[in-house]
Amino acid sequence: GAGVSQSPSNKVTEKGKDVELRCDPISGHTALYWYRQSLGQGLEFLIYFQGNSAPDKSGLPSDRFSAERTGGSVSTLTIQRTQQEDSAVYLCASRSGGAAGELFFGEGSRLTVL
Amino acid sequence: RKEVEQDPGPFNVPEGATVAFNCTYSNSASQSFFWYRQDCRKEPKLLMSVYSSGNEDGRFTAQLNRASQYISLLIRDSKLSDSATYLCVVNSGGSNYKLTFGKGTLLTVNP
Numbered sequence: 206g207a208g209v210s211q212s213p214s215n216k217v218t219e220k221g222k223d224v225e226l227r228c229d230p231i232s233g234h235t236a237l238y239w240y241r242q243s244l245g246q247g248l249e250f251l252i253y254f255q256g257n258s259a260p261d262k263s264g265l266p267s268d269r270f271s272a273e274r275t276g277g278s279v280s281t282l283t284i285q286r287t288q289q290e291d292s293a294v295y296l297c298a299s300r301s302g303g304a305a306g307e308l309f310f311g312e313g314s315r316l317t318v319l
Numbered sequence: 320r321k322e323v324e325q326d327p328g329p330f331n332v333p334e335g336a337t338v339a340f341n342c343t344y345s346n347s348a349s350q351s352f353f354w355y356r357q358d359c360r361k362e363p364k365l366l367m368s369v370y371s372s373g374n375e376d377g378r379f380t381a382q383l384n385r386a387s388q389y390i391s392l393l394i395r396d397s398k399l400s401d402s403a404t405y406l407c408v409v410n411s412g413g414s415n416y417k418l419t420f421g422k423g424t425l426l427t428v429n430p
Contacts, residue, residue: 236416247406247422248363255416263417296362305351308408308418310362 207231209311211297217317218287226282226314230299237280238300238308239272241293248296254280287318320345325407325421333429336397340424342390342407351410352383354392356403357423363406366392397428 210229218224230237239251250264254274265271269287274280284291294313300306325342332338344352352369367374369381369390380393390407407421 238418240420248420250417250419253416253418261417305368307365307368308355308363310364312362 209297209299209309211295211311211314213314214312215315215317217319219319220289221286223283223285224287224316226284226295226297226316228280228282228297228299228311230278230280230297231301231309232278234299234301234309235277236300236306237274238298239280239282240296240298242296242313243293251282251295284316287316289318292316292318322346322411322419323407323409323421325405326424327422328424328426330424330426331429332397332426334397334399336428337393337395338397338426339394340392340405340407340426342392342409342421344388344390344407344409344419346409346411347385347388349388349409349411351418352381352390353408353418354379354381354390355406355408355420357406358403363420366405394426397426399428399430402426402428 212227235256238253240248252262252272254260269285272282294315296313298308298310300308354366355363356366357363369383373382378395382391404423404425406423411417
């Protein structure tokens with residue numbers, strides 16, 4: 206499709222399990238972002254990738270969180286040993302061009318940790 | 320001081336009202352400013368960028384005051400369809416690609 210695609214749309218897991226969330230950005234977009242949004246809260250920056258530059262990981266809340274972007278396209282956010290406080294909607298966004306470009310978001314992956 | 324702070328809201332206004340949202344940012348080196356809109360249980364979407372000289376798009380007007388590190392969004396003649404959360408977004412400085420979102424202000428326009 207033409208937009209940002211995320212999968213799974215919903216994930217329920219047990220505390221302590223690992224999860225992987227996938228993002229397929231808009232073709233040709235060089236920048237890719239991950240945010241998370243807890244119920245009733247704002248968007249919390251996690252990480253962004255820009256071309257071949259080193260990613261900005263400054264928003265990752267702990268070393269249980271990691272992300273990769275392979276071949277400058279698809280990205281995977283991995284959460285190890287999930288905790289209940291990790292429950293949130295994880296939003297991926299991509300954009301082209303410079304710092305003033307529009308962010309296009311996917312519909313998000315809703316993670317519930319029991 | 321938080322990187323981006325917005326009016327906590329919520330705002331409840333009648334149709335046709337004018338409503339203003341305010342936002343302050345902490346990094347004086349920030350160069351890019353936006354307002355995004357998020358409908359309930361949906362992803363955010365760009366409403367408008369904010370330019371130094373101020374800009375208008377129909378019923379929406381955005382202003383930037385660099386000296387006060389302040390951004391505003393004015394909605395005139397509000398419609399029921401304007402009901403949403405409005406998010407102030409700022410980049411982290413210069414051409415830095417990191418974008419920080421405010422917590423958002425919920426607007427409900429009532430018939």
